Amino acid sequence: MSNDAIRTQTLQDQAIAWVVRAHASNMSDDDIIALSEWLEADPAHLAAYDAVERVWIGETPVAETAEVVDLAVARAGKINKSSAPSRRLWLIAGSLAAGLAALVLLPGLWTAQAPLIYETATGQTREVALADGTKLHLNTATRLEVRYSGKRRDIVLDRGEVALDVVHDADRPLNVHAGDAVLRDVGTVFDVLRHDGAVTVTVRSGAVAMLRAGETAKVPAADRVLHAGDQAVIDEATGQAQRSRVMVGPGFDWQRGQAVYRNRSLAYVVSDLNRYFDKPIEVDAETGKLNVTAVLTLDSEASVVRHLQDFLPVEAAESDKAIILRRKP
């Protein structure tokens, strides 16, 4: 059936034709455009398409379908609000900053056991196996302290980034302290980055609870728990956490020697890259606004800078102290 022929049918028949077409393995560019136009043309189109597609993938039990279809058509234009997952922003209850004093007091709660300090220099990574079987992988320019006692396990991330593969022990929780943010594992592989005024937590498996310093919640609220594929960026100044879903493969990007940026400003990218290199990359405010979506292999600063020039309308000039990126005239 041609795309024009589809348009002459009843609304539901059009939706059916489009759903079957979209679920074939050979959608052409023209098909995608035609379907987009059809969906954009009228909220009722989308409502009908949504109802039919849910039946097609077996998501709507047949007994419910009549209701759903009627509801969808009746509420055309509103349905997507209720059915589409929207981007979520969480505010951590109470301010993380409010717990400022707690971290200072915290060492007093620990036993006298001397902390173990692990550090990496710029450009280095380091793997550490702790006595309980927990593995730490330190990324570039990182410093952390490990403080274990009989009752608890605490890791204080002073700066940098660490990926943790935690051996869970319900009686002896493991907490990562990054400023006032406390991340408590619930049997987990996760990554914590402390950089540029923010704590970024990415969970690969299991779950991590976001607490604030001094908090002793036994059962954290559901909206404070991060699961596999969740990422939260916690602003250290305000304590606000912004959550998103990310694709986490078998390892974190940096563990494969890569940096992956999706829709980031060049200023952000440069700040992040500078964690890895001794000679800083600099951009002016205007050039820093360029949008970057890129996968960079962190082999050498020279090749990273070369790739940035491939992706973006920028040119690099190197001085003794820095590599300066400027927008091409």
Added chain:
Amino acid sequence: MTSPLLSAYLEKRTLLVRYFTARTRDAGVAEDIVQELYLKIAAQSDDYTVDNPSAFLFRAANNIWLNRLRGEGRDRRRNGEWHDSVRQSVGEDVIVDEPDAETRLAARQQLALVMKGVEALPERTRDIFRLHKFDELNQAQVAQKLGVSKSTVEKHLCAALKSLMALARAGPGP
């Protein structure tokens, strides 16, 4: 340094964002889906190729979206219990992200009910629907197996889906 699939992605990106914006009525969700696709592609080696990148990218992105659609319903049914949607396997599966076994089982149980409803259909329509939905052949494979054109398969599937929608509207039978 850019793989053929990644080049195709960069070329088709706008097209995909437009479709998913139209489909979800939420530009943010559309961006999320298309970015998730990007990360899956970026994780592949440079020599990873597919026959028809445009269709492949649409299918892969659509599966990301459909898994979200499924997850939403499943989460509701499970009273909020979380489901691991991050899957780790190799080859095309990683990118295409076909539904997991549990989702497929639920879908098949659902389809068992559905098949009762399509029994009244002409034999040819029923067979094609069964091959596609139960035996999980794609539309091109069904066409090849039965020696008919792809548009014939498409027409029969539309007829099956139409009767399904009509059945659904009439409510469950006696």
